[in-house]
Amino acid sequence: ASLGTGTSNANVAKIAIEQRKKKTDVVEPQVISEEILTGGAVEPVRPDGEPWDPIDFPQVTSLRLSFLNIIEISDLNNFDSLTTLRLDNNIIDRIANLNHLKQLTWLDLSFNSIREIEGLDNLSNLLDLSLYHNQIEKIEGLDGCPQLNILSLGHNNIKDLRQIDNLRKFHNLRCVCLDGNKVCQHDTYNQHVLAYLPMLKYLDYMLIDRKAVTQAQEGYGVDELLELKEREQAEAQKERARKDKQAVMEKLKTSFLDATEDLFEELFSKEVEPENLTVLQCYGQLKEDMRDKLSEDIKTLRLWLEERNEVRNKKVTSFEKAISTAEGESEEEAFYMVRDFRSLKKKVLGQLDKEEAISQNPEAEAMVDELR
Template sequence: MYETEEPTVVDEVMLQLAVEEQGPQGQAGLIAKEEGIELKDVLHLRLDYRHILKIDHLWQFTSLTKLQLDNNIIEKITGLDCLVNLVWLDLSFNHIEKIEGLDALVKLEDLSLSNNTISIIENMDTLGKLHVFSICNNNLSQLDNVIYLRKFTNLRALNLAGNSLATEECYQEFIAAYLPELAYLDFRLLSEETREKALAKYQYALEKLIHDETLALKAIETELKGGGDTEAQGSLCGVPEWPTAV
């Protein structure tokens, strides 16, 4: 599985070397090395092509906004809880099977999970600012799973190419209908013609979904106020995931 190269773990030595390599160069680099680079001040960090199996030791990078971990052998998304200022994260070309460990990344806008072995889009509820999401070349097979992304109202670009769901005849129209705010699908602008066909084809299904979503949100508002609306609470059975969007 790991060919001939020994798997590695992100440790303090790797991080210090990476920061020095990617920091100021020349005379400025020598001065920075002598004075010491504060890891809490580092904004960008590139850890690609290092045969990393496990993410660790990132707790000091509290100001980090961009993290590149692509082309490794990472199997599980962990160790990111302290990166609360992260805006851009690349975990493409790894061995990740499940989306998880992203709850603390509330400022994340650009996420790449392409070329992994993920079969379900899930566990992303806190990523309310997500703008670009690439999950091409994975094992996504259920087109209905894309409805989960409706909660991300800032999402404008989505890449699903290379998944079996993208071979469905109604693929583009389905995405255009259920994600009306989306501008780009698989690096191509969604045309007005596609949007019109999508709305016509899925009009009734969308009306029902929107009705159920509205009832679900009302149920949560009622619960937060300490009341109980029987009809609204009962509607949650039809949309079990939507309440987590609030």
């Protein structure tokens, strides 16, 4: 059940259940076979209209494996270009073997028996995820999908309003379906969602009134929400500091200077610094003097090494350029040599064909045939 359609929740469930009842030809649990994959590869359509050959699976972008009684996710290793995967209406109880599908943007796992959201750690391009009508109790395991835009969790076993808070980190999330969960029975369900997920445009297939969002933000759990926002801001600041630090370290690594970044902290860490020294009255000032002196020395060292590294990089660049030029000249020379050899061979063979002696000498004839 995709949130991208205009079909109502009840109709989606009804249609899916009716289709499932019609599928009487598959009664036993199945694993994903080559035959199933061949029949499920729907896009792009081959020019000749024939089914995809397994050797060409890396070109397939859309795979439909619905209503097949599939018991587990497997054998999708060759679908490197897959963007759309439909595994709805099966008997899958665990999400697995999908992390290599890094191009995936749409994943439908609705109408299965999944109890836990997992196995999505590397799907960084995923935009639309449907887990409608499963047995999920917790909203978790989605950190690997930061671009998530549409999420369908309708008709699961989600009960706690606090589970909704876990979706705040997904800033691109616009459509969420939780209809059919016990959490929706809470009197403050709508207010909680609008207060904690103000970025949403649609909730349970209904367009959200922006005035209702403002009212929820101003009147629902104000103190708790303010505390949460402050905590998130602090975490965001820490994350920015971590990224800045990482950028500095990456730059220092290019000059082999990364070991100098936290040298003072390493020299005076709790594991190294004798505790009895810290009580000395003069120790604090001596330590700060040492920090300043070490900082100056590191600054001087970095300037010197950066200059040396700049010279080294220029030499490396010149060397690589010389190698590339030499390879190009060598390839060109080899090309002309092969061309000249073929021309000479053609000329010689043409002359030999005219000589009657060649037919009278079996050994010479065999050598000439080999040259051909």
